[in-house]
Amino acid sequence: xxxxxxxxxxxxxxxxxxxxxxxxxxxxxxxxxxxxxxxxxxxxxxxxxxxxxxxxxxxxxxxxxxxxxxxxxxxxxxxxxxxxxxxxxxxxxxxxxxxxxxxxxxxxxxxxxxxxxxxxxxxxxxxxxxxxxxxxxxxxxxxxxxxxxxxxxxxxxxxxxxxxxxxxxxxx
Numbered sequence: 001x002x003x004x005x006x007x008x009x010x011x012x013x014x015x016x017x018x019x020x021x022x023x024x025x026x027x028x029x030x031x032x033x034x035x036x037x038x039x040x041x042x043x044x045x046x047x048x049x050x051x052x053x054x055x056x057x058x059x060x061x062x063x064x065x066x067x068x069x070x071x072x073x074x075x076x077x078x079x080x081x082x083x084x085x086x087x088x089x090x091x092x093x094x095x096x097x098x099x100x101x102x103x104x105x106x107x108x109x110x111x112x113x114x115x116x117x118x119x120x121x122x123x124x125x126x127x128x129x130x131x132x133x134x135x136x137x138x139x140x141x142x143x144x145x146x147x148x149x150x151x152x153x154x155x156x157x158x159x160x161x162x163x164x165x166x167x168x169x170x171x172x
Contacts, residue, residue, distance in 0.1 A: 007058060014052065014062035014081075023084040024111040025095055025122055028077035029053070031104030040105075043094045048086030053078070068114050075108050088112060089128050096126035 002010070018024055029037060041051050052059075056079055063069070084091030092110070099105045110122040117125075129137070 010054060011058050011061045011065065014054070014059065015065040017050065017052075017083050017085075018062055018066040018068070018111075021083045021085055022112075023088045023091055023125070025082045025084075025091060026075060026108040026110065027080050027082065027095060027099075028075070028106040028108055029080045029104075030077040032102055036098075036102055036105075040094070040098050043098070044082060044091060047084070047090035047094060049082055049084040049091040049094070051080055051082045053080045063111070068111055069116075077106075079108070087131055089125060089130055092122050092126035093130070096123055 032040075037051075044051050056075070059079065059081055082091050082095055095105075095107055099107055107119045107122050109119055110117045110125070112121075112125070
């Protein structure tokens with residue numbers, strides 16, 4: 001059992017993480033194995049996110065201190081909280097993939113830009129392409145007209161080379 005001071009420190013630490021986070025996702029991990037949870041935590045750490053398991057009341061206090069009304073008391077089961085620090089999508093993607101592999105693990109709701117979102121909205125967030133994929137598509141889109149222009153210019157030169165080659169073969 002945690003002392004009052006330990007609980008206050010835990011709430012303070014959790015509040016700081018929530019304030020600096022891009023996304024927070026509530027999940028029910030009832031029935032999930034310890035090795036599964038360790039794997040989930042390591043995957044989240046790689047993407048700059050953390051997974052916290054603590055009492056619902058302490059989570060509520062941390063959100064209240066952060067200025068967000070994300071009342072977790074209405075949620076059933078053992079509640080865990082994934083907090084994404086780097087981007088909005090990666091934590092949702094990892095939790096979504098984990099929930100597909102582990103039928104006991106359920107995504108319940110999330111908090112994005114200080115607004116509570118449903119589990120369906122979290123899954124929609126997970127379906128978005130990553131930042132790197134979006135940047136790659138942008139670069140490809142920007143590069144397409146330049147590539148087309150180069151091909152048009154090269155086509156004229158190829159046509160000229162074909163004509164000159166034909167003339168050279170006729171004279172030979």
